[in-house]
Amino acid sequence: MPDRRHLLLLGGGHAHVEVLRQFGQRPLPGWRVSLLTREEMSPYSGMLPGVIAGLYQPAQALIDMPALTARCGVELLLDRCTGIDAQARLVRRAGGAAVAWDLLSIDTGATPDTSRTPGAAEHALPLKPIDALLPRMESITAAARPGQHIVVVGGGAAGFEVACALAVRLPASVTLVAGASGLLAGFPARLRRRAARALAGHGVALSEGRNVARIAPGEAHLEGGPMLPASAIIWATGAAAAPWLAETGLARDPRGFLRVDSCLRAEGHSTIFAAGDVASLPEPLPKAGVFAVRQGPVLAANLRAVAMGETPQPYVPQRDYLRLLSLADGRALGTRNGLVFGGRWVWWLKDRIDRRFMARYQH
Structure with a gap:
């Protein structure tokens, strides 16, 4: 055979x-x-x-x-x-x-792109690979104390959600550096405003308009000179x-x-x-x-x-898609087809979608 x-x-x-x-x-x-x-x-x-x-x-x-x-x-x-x-x-x-x-x-x-920022590869914790992130995140969580500062770099969906999660979970203060493109670039303006209010409600400081110029141990230096002290720096920028x-x-x-x-x-x-x-x-x-x-x-x-020797068929991406952002407190924001919505029911929807996806492969 x-x-x-x-x-x-x-x-x-x-x-x-x-x-x-x-x-x-x-x-x-x-x-x-x-x-x-x-x-x-x-x-x-x-x-x-x-x-x-x-x-x-x-x-x-x-x-x-x-x-x-x-x-x-x-x-x-x-x-x-x-x-x-x-x-x-x-x-x-x-x-x-x-x-x-x-x-x-x-x-x-x-993986998040650390190549264009001096010191990022050595001193920042990238969100991916996730299997390497989780053990270090547990250490950060265990060591977090009032008065410490955690900096999240990246104003996209991942950076926003992680900043919310850290602010809700930890006693340390959190700063989200959204960079020159600002918070949630590409999302509807109404959702961006609601997201900024959610960050403020969680006590997250939002930095927009300046990219990170370099990373040093315990420090994130923004373009133009400002320095942010950081006991931990989470890197959630564009993919590489x-x-x-x-x-x-x-x-x-x-x-x-x-x-x-x-x-x-x-x-x-x-x-x-x-x-x-x-x-x-x-x-x-x-x-x-x-x-x-x-x-x-x-x-x-x-x-x-x-x-089987047959012809493959094209993948046709959806023109618009449901985007859901966790606020880490039992609420979420969402948008599709230009509509913007938020609240506890949006978190329920996100949680249901995520659990249903995982159930296909865990059982």
Whole structure:
């Protein structure tokens, strides 16, 4: 009997957990499936602020990858990817021999960009990878005292939610540095105003108009000279691509992310797919988890189609999408189609959506 062909899933991101679920429900005839990921517990980013705020236990926001892959009949390789040889169809890894594949899918995510700010990589705590963040966040929480200062850098949704969570959870003071673009750039003006009022209600100091120029031990220096003392600095700025992607020979966009076509295929490669934050479509999308979640079913269908010699179908992003922001106190803000809303019912909606997503993969 000939060896089965090999589908390798690289990374345990939001799109790949759906691929695992679908292939577990309906196995791919003539193929074996493996997952290579460095994370034994894959975190769901949508619940991270709730974990920091103490609204969830960490286990509620984590997907047990050994359990999920076992249920789905998929081989799990716990290791870190160090490179891809697209011509030889090999994925190199840190702790073992290279893995050969016939069909490859990449969903390794992104990390906050610390490269453009001196000292950020050495002295700030990036939000991702989340498995490295949570233990250090527990240390920050345990050590927090009145009179201490915590600085969150990044005025997007992640920075806003984390600042709210820290302010609610800790006795220390919190400052959110939203930078030159300001708080929640790209969100409706009415929501931005409500978000600013929510920060003020939590006692969070909001700094807008100045980017962070450099980070030193215990200090965040803003452009123009002001210095913010900080017992901890949380880095939640725009996403950056993994450095090893530069050595793959795969086409990348100006920010270093993998260029894919509308069917999520890597540009110029019919047997390589990519989804989530690591992928850059012809019309770039925000680096938001909602897109990775929506790409999951399309990616699963297209991997199955190519494996069976059929034609993949395009992924069509939603024109607008529901955006929900936790205030960490049992309330949330939301927006869709230009409408802005908030209150306890919005937190209930967000909590229900997040729990329903996790239930697909935890049980």
